Amino acid sequence: MSDRQERDQTRVWMQQLPSGDVRVESPLYHADLPSMMAINDDAGADTAGGVALAELPLQAHLVIRGRAEAPGFQESLTQALGLQVPTRLSSVSDGSQTLRWIGPDEWLLTAPASQAFDIETKLRAALPGHVAVVDVSGGNTILLLSGLHARSVLKKSTSYDVSDRNFPLGKVVTTTMGKSQAVIRRVDELGWELIIRRSFADYLWLWLQDASAEYGLSVHE
């Protein structure tokens, strides 16, 4: 038995997803986004807003670290997830799972919440050599910013160039967002995905409300 197998046998991975009737709150729970969605509906203004915001709460977020050039690393990761390993500043998605390049030896995977533990366990078994897989689901949340003026809001919020020339579909950058930071991914022509820290979620929610006020903000599911 290899050292690795021996070590894995003696370690117990923690299932971080609460079971049963434990209530889980997203980082923006206190902002009561559903009540803002109701306001949209009352006004019949679902599409009137220049900026649409939605929270994708409580997804599985896994940080994967490893040497990209290590033998078998990329192959194992691809085999375990069914996703190609994205190259510099890009992402790969199959609709349910999305893998983002964060740094030369770091990737961020998001997936439906219920899969966090299964994927974590699967990756630990599959990845060879000196690697790390960490469940950071509790530390992040995902915001989807879309609409005709979403780009204008981003221009106010980050110093990064968000023009089509510099920011094509699928590109991922970690950069400044207001006085905090975000992992920004272009998801479609008018849509951007922001992965933000739990501790800054309230600040960025206030920031985005303020930045999008002049265009009209609508909140969606």
Added chain:
Amino acid sequence: MLYIHCPYCEEHRSEEEFHYKGQAHIARPDDPDNCTDVEWADFIYRRDNPRGEHKEQWYHTVGCRKFFNAIRDTQSYEIKTTYKVGEQPDMAAGIVTGQQGSNAS
């Protein structure tokens, strides 16, 4: 505002994404138990303070979170080139890619 080329992201990013992390290429004494106090003090405390080109460490704090090296002119603030940890500066390439002031590199 400096516009700094990260050798890992291979892009120019704005200065607010970075942190300065002191002089680069400082070698730790091979045998700390048996080096002189002067050698140890050189390693721990004494730093160059040149007027002109200075080899520095920078950290892409908000981006890819990697340390890299830069050669910066302390008079003009011009960054001549940036290069990965463990590499030697390529000044010829640096003049071409290090100071374009745009993302088109």
